[in-house]
Amino acid sequence: MKKINVGRKILSENEKYAFENVLFFHKHKKLCLNMISSPGSGKTTILIRTINELKDKIKIGVIEGDIQTDIDARRIKATKAPVVQINTDGACHLTAPQISAALEKLPVDDLDMIFIENVGNLVCPSDFDLGENGKVVVLSVAEGDDKPAKYPGIFAKSRVLLINKIDLLGAGTQVDFDIERAKDDARKLNKDIEIFPLSAKTGEGLAAWCDWLIKSAQNPASGFTA
Ligand code: MG
Ligand code: ZN
DSSP, rough: OOOOOOOOOOHHHHHHHHHHHHHHHHTOOOEEEEOOOOOOOOOHHHHHHHHTTTTOOOOOOEEEESSSSHHHHHHHHHHTTTEEEEEOTTTOOOOHHHHHHHTTTOOGGOOSSSEEEEOOOOOGGGGGGGGOOOOEEEEEGGGOOOHHSSSSSHHHOOOOOEOOOGGGGGGTTTTOHHHHHHHHHHHHHOTTEEEEEOOOOTTHHHEEEEEEHHHHSSSSSOOOOO
């Protein structure tokens, strides 16, 4: 039997929309970061703290993905940042067509950058390109330092790793998390990954992450490889 190679990649529906979103962000010169983590790692709290910290420096809009409820979107709204809620109605990841529709509801020209908070799931959101300029993976210390080794896909694809809840570390704590091990394992998968240990609760480590964001928002295409 002869094998026929059509020599052309047929794009999936998601890839088509992702490519349109890439063009949208390029045309509007906006940084868009796709935040991915397990449930409960602190994505929303990091966003709120970051928005408040950068209030006078850059304007941030948020696309909030959840399976159900608008609990997180309402928390973001309290910061006065523009926010659009997507409910996936059971699906455990966001898709590029959903982002394309949400962008029409955001005042994009008034913003410096857009965060997408993906559905809490460390596995399959990494397989759905949304057209973003970069993925930010969040790992909280309560989840364990073995996660980069156990879930390599998302760590290999992310531009940034935020190690959250570092305020739980230290003497007398129940939490056993080796930051150096997590960093080494993440860098083995992705030598260029930027890593910021922080606590969205106490604000420790937040300044370095915010500085990186300001720089990246000024030059959204930097580090962009798709
Ligand atoms: Mg959340
Ligand atoms: Zn999924």
